[in-house]
Amino acid sequence: MKVTFPHMGTIYIALRGIFNSLGVKTVVPPPCSKKTIALGSRYAPEFACMPLKLNLGNFIEAAEMGADTIIMGGGCGPCRFGYYAHVEYEILRDLGYDYNLIVIEPPEGRVGETLAKIKELAGGKSWVQIWKALSFGYMKAKAVDRLEMLVLKKRPREKVKGTTDYFFRKALEAIDAADTQAKLSRVVDDALAGISSIAEDGRERYIPKVALVGEIYTLLEPFANLDVERRLGLMGVEVERSIYITEWVNNHLLGGILKGMRPRRHSREAACPYLNHFVGGHGQETIGNTVLYAKEGYDGVIQILPFTCMPEIVAESILPRVSTDLDIPSISLIMDEFSGAAGLVTRLEAFVDLLRSRKRIKQRQRQTVQVATAGR
Amino acid sequence: MIRVGIPRALLYYYYYPMWKTFLSELGAKIEVSGRTTRAILDQGVKSAVDEACLPIKVAFGHVANLAKKVDYLFLPRLVSVANREYICPKFLGFPDMVKRNLKDLPPVIDVTVNIRRRNRDILSAVWAAGKIFTSNPLKIWLAYRRGLESLKIYRSFLEAGIFPEKAIRATEHVVNGRLKAGAREDAIDDAVGNILTIGGSNSAAAKQIGNKVAAGNNSCRKDVGKFTVAVIGHPYNVYDNYINMNIIGKLRKMGARVVIADQIPEEVIFENTDWLPKKLFWTLGQRITGAAKYYLEKDCVDGLVHISAFGCGPDSMIGELIERYSRRQGKVPFLNLTLDEHTGEAGLVTRLEAFLDMVRWRRKVS
Numbered sequence: 001m002k003v004t005f006p007h008m009g010t011i012y013i014a015l016r017g018i019f020n021s022l023g024v025k026t027v028v029p030p031p032c033s034k035k036t037i038a039l040g041s042r043y044a045p046e047f048a049c050m051p052l053k054l055n056l057g058n059f060i061e062a063a064e065m066g067a068d069t070i071i072m073g074g075g076c077g078p079c080r081f082g083y084y085a086h087v088e089y090e091i092l093r094d095l096g097y098d099y100n101l102i103v104i105e106p107p108e109g110r111v112g113e114t115l116a117k118i119k120e121l122a123g124g125k126s127w128v129q130i131w132k133a134l135s136f137g138y139m140k141a142k143a144v145d146r147l148e149m150l151v152l153k154k155r156p157r158e159k160v161k162g163t164t165d166y167f168f169r170k171a172l173e174a175i176d177a178a179d180t181q182a183k184l185s186r187v188v189d190d191a192l193a194g195i196s197s198i199a200e201d202g203r204e205r206y207i208p209k210v211a212l213v214g215e216i217y218t219l220l221e222p223f224a225n226l227d228v229e230r231r232l233g234l235m236g237v238e239v240e241r242s243i244y245i246t247e248w249v250n251n252h253l254l255g256g257i258l259k260g261m262r263p264r265r266h267s268r269e270a271a272c273p274y275l276n277h278f279v280g281g282h283g284q285e286t287i288g289n290t291v292l293y294a295k296e297g298y299d300g301v302i303q304i305l306p307f308t309c310m311p312e313i314v315a316e317s318i319l320p321r322v323s324t325d326l327d328i329p330s331i332s333l334i335m336d337e338f339s340g341a342a343g344l345v346t347r348l349e350a351f352v353d354l355l356r357s358r359k360r361i362k363q364r365q366r367q368t369v370q371v372a373t374a375g376r
Numbered sequence: 377m378i379r380v381g382i383p384r385a386l387l388y389y390y391y392y393p394m395w396k397t398f399l400s401e402l403g404a405k406i407e408v409s410g411r412t413t414r415a416i417l418d419q420g421v422k423s424a425v426d427e428a429c430l431p432i433k434v435a436f437g438h439v440a441n442l443a444k445k446v447d448y449l450f451l452p453r454l455v456s457v458a459n460r461e462y463i464c465p466k467f468l469g470f471p472d473m474v475k476r477n478l479k480d481l482p483p484v485i486d487v488t489v490n491i492r493r494r495n496r497d498i499l500s501a502v503w504a505a506g507k508i509f510t511s512n513p514l515k516i517w518l519a520y521r522r523g524l525e526s527l528k529i530y531r532s533f534l535e536a537g538i539f540p541e542k543a544i545r546a547t548e549h550v551v552n553g554r555l556k557a558g559a560r561e562d563a564i565d566d567a568v569g570n571i572l573t574i575g576g577s578n579s580a581a582a583k584q585i586g587n588k589v590a591a592g593n594n595s596c597r598k599d600v601g602k603f604t605v606a607v608i609g610h611p612y613n614v615y616d617n618y619i620n621m622n623i624i625g626k627l628r629k630m631g632a633r634v635v636i637a638d639q640i641p642e643e644v645i646f647e648n649t650d651w652l653p654k655k656l657f658w659t660l661g662q663r664i665t666g667a668a669k670y671y672l673e674k675d676c677v678d679g680l681v682h683i684s685a686f687g688c689g690p691d692s693m694i695g696e697l698i699e700r701y702s703r704r705q706g707k708v709p710f711l712n713l714t715l716d717e718h719t720g721e722a723g724l725v726t727r728l729e730a731f732l733d734m735v736r737w738r739r740k741v742s
Contacts, residue, residue, distance in 0.1 A: 047692035047714075077657030078462035080689050086653040087693050090700055103654075275472045277453060277488060280465040307427065310689040314469030317425035321476040334427060 001100075001123065002027050004067035006055040009220035010144045011245055013176045018137035020179065022122045022129065027067035029058035032223035036061060041337045043091050049080060050224060050306040050336050051217040056088050063097045071121060074105035079280035079311055136181065138246065143175055143188040145244045150195050152240065155233030156207050159199040165230060167195050208355040211240045211293040213286045214304040215312045218335055219243050225304050225335060226344050235352050240298070242267075242289045243282065267292060274318050283311030287318055294326035299355050301328055307336035329354055378509065380404040380485070381446035383438035384411065386431060386467065387454055389540045389611040393530040393547045395450060398502075398523035402509035402516065407446050409438040412618035414719070416441050421717050423477050429687035430716055431612045432466050432473075434619055439474055439481075448508070449474075449484045452501065456492035461659045464690055526551050534638045540615050603735050605632040606671040608664050608698075609683030610691070613715060620683060621721050623713070623728070627681075630732050635677065637667035644670060652697070658690045668698045672705050679709045679735040686716035709734040 004027045005015055012028050019026040030036070032054055039060045040053030059070060070089070075082030085103045092099055102117055122130050147168065154164045171191035178184040210232060218224045219241060232239050250258045267288030268278070275287040290301045303319055305312035316332045323330040331351050333344065380399050382388060388408075396406050409416070412434055420437025428436075439449060451471045454463045462468070471486035485508060487501040506516030529550050533543035605627055613620055614636060624634050637645075645666035649656060656662050664682075671677045682698055684691035695712055702710040711731040713724065 045692045045696040047687060047689075048696070049689070074654070076460070078465045078468065080693055082657060083654065083693050087696055089653070090697065094700060105654075274476065275469060277455065277468050277472070279469040280462070283465065283469065308687050308689060308692070310465035311469075313425060313427045314466055314473055316427060317473045318469075318476045 001069050002067045003069045004062035005071050006058045007032050014137040014141035017140045018133045021133035021136050022125050024123050027062050027065050029062040037337045047308050049309050052084050069100045071102045074103045142246050145246045156236045156238050157200040159201040163198050206359050207238050208299040209238045210300045211298050212302050213242045213289045215309050216243050218304045218306050226341050274322050279311045279314045281311035283315045286315040290322050294328040301330045303332040307334050377405045379446040380448045380450050381407045381442035382450050384409045385435035385438040386612050389615050394523040394527035397526040398519045401519035401522055409441045412616050430685040443481050451484050451486050453486050453488045455490035458659045461657050535641055537639045602633045603678035605679045606635050606677040607681045608637045608667050610660050613683045613685055621724050637663050640667050661690045661694045681711045683713050686714055
């Protein structure tokens with residue numbers, strides 16, 4: 001059995017860690033590229049959301065590398081993701097790829113089935129070993145998340161552009177390669193220390209703080225969002241991402257029991273009265289998070305979604321009202337296979353310019369008030 | 377009298393008789409928006425976000441059309457109408473989308489209908505809506521029961537192959553026969569015109585009529601003379617003759633007999649979704665896939681047309697599954713038509729003609 005799974009940002013590091021611990025052979029698809037999306041778009045339904053097309057491309061490329069088993073998550077709707085695995089499987093079947101499909105569905109009262117599937121995947125290892133492997137993978141994911149948060153703060157401030165990304169890449173490779181808990185801890189400590197000590201440009205200047213909200217896949221997969229985090233960072237913007245994979249796992253799969261995370265953002269409650277019901281995916285969270293970020297004093301919010309993503313389209317139609325009411329600039333970036341970097345960069349530059357000029361105007365207003373009150 | 381507006385869009389085509397009876401019994405006067413027109417579509421396209429699917433844009437147009445004429449807008453939040461199933465994310469957020477994008481709206485009745493877990497969860501929506509008109513719980517309960525009866529009668533008309541516009545009038549006819557003696561008869565087809573002469577409970581009466589019509593309309597057999605084409609899709613695409621450019625009318629004019637998904641009873645649909653690798657969690661999607669399989673397997677159609685809307689999430693997945701199933705069966709031609717807000721008919725007509733040509737050739741060969 002050679003297992004493969006779709007890419008979604010850095011999740012491959014955790015998954016490879018889990019499977020390697022269990023002695024299960026994995027085939028990690030090549031990183032998402034133009035070839036991946038070309039393959040996916042050719043065979044996927046035209047109006048399927050981009051994540052499905054990238055998944056499909058990943059599976060085709062993995063098959064060429066010898067993978068024979070797909071592991072995917074499932075879902076119960078109303079977002080389309082719950083049916084991805086099955087549609088992708090049908091397409092692959094008609095193309096002649098002989099894959100074995102294992103879908104991990106949310107338990108919904110049939111926990112036995114889910115556990116049986118996990119046991120099957122683990123090649124018959126004991127539950128203790130499975131638990132150890134899952135913890136190890138989770139530790140890797142946690143390490144990557146911590147690094148990412150640090151990187152997002154460092155990038156806009158680095159003295160020599162590109163330093164943070166260089167060290168980040170090296171750190172990811174090292175984390176991926178670590179095969180014991182001890183090695184992992186060492187690697188993580190080194191990485192954190194290394195990135196923290198990157199020389200900063202000490203100039204006194206305004207660094208806008210922008211939050212990214214939207215659909216989870218396009219937020220986490222750099223190819224899908226055309227590397228928006230890095231681009232913003234290099235423009236001198238501090239980015240805060242609203243979704244991290246370990247937070248998602250903790251909140252959705254483990255009932256929030258794990259400690260040491262950022263405090264749970266009550267984003268769904270915060271969405272009222274703008275969006276008063278769950279709409280699938282992260283639609284309600286998008287609105288709720290925007291409200292929270294506005295209250296926390298962020299300078300702007302960027303919503304990222306794949307074309308035709310239903311929950312995010314609901315959020316997209318309500319976001320302008322939130323933006324106006326709470327006085328926080330917002331922009332929605334819709335990504336599909338035709339998105340070009342140039343178009344994205346233009347929009348980002350315009351948005352960042354807007355943020356800088358707002359800051360200038362506000363500062364001038366404050367100074368005017370100070371002068372006026374001082375004069376009395 | 378309180379005027380309540382119901383837009384002629386989305387699930388109006390499945391639930392209008394129930395809503396009308398429920399609200400009328402509570403003392404409301406119901407206003408429905410007119411049929412979709414260019415103006416309504418344009419208004420909808422202007423007010424809704426660009427990425428929204430066509431049916432949602434049309435719905436926006438209908439809501440805007442109604443807004444100034446009524447005291448309340450009835451836009452229930454249809455989350456789930458069947459256990460473990462949903463409608464679609466946009467329906468879940470529809471009332472909020474409307475409230476944040478259209479100006480000068482009257483108060484919106486956006487009670488949440490969610491029976492995903494338990495059937496009796498509908499009662500909270502019934503109560504929340506009824507409270508606006510009366511504080512008498514018995515009155516609300518009775519109104520709800522009468523609404524359910526109307527729905528049953530309406531469904532039997534749909535299953536008999538009668539399209540919503542006529543079926544709605546027929547249902548009102550039946551219901552009014554009991555509510556108000558001596559109500560004026562509308563001009564409905566002969567087949568459904570003699571309802572009042574049949575005694576017994578109204579649902580039974582409708583079923584009798586339905587069966588008579590069914591014998592003519594929907595028995596699953598291929599016509600020797602005409603060819604039979606199944607047109608399947610979401611009800612708000614199949615029955616809105618403006619946005620689908622009167623596909624069904626055109627097919628009939630080109631010589632085809634048309635059958636639709638709603639002619640198939642619920643239990644049969646359910647049996648025919650077995651072939652899916654996993655239970656489909658979209659109620660409307662289930663109906664479409666069940667109908668497609670039924671018609672293909674029973675060998676009662678010469679061709680299958682799937683109407684989907686631009687930007688529709690579920691359609692993109694379901695259309696794919698049906699197309700692949702149809703191709704694997706290899707029996708009849710399959711046409712997937714995507715509707716959007718463009719109004720040029722030529723492209724549609726060309727496709728239909730080409731499709732019917734294929735159907736004819738196939739028949740000749742076999």
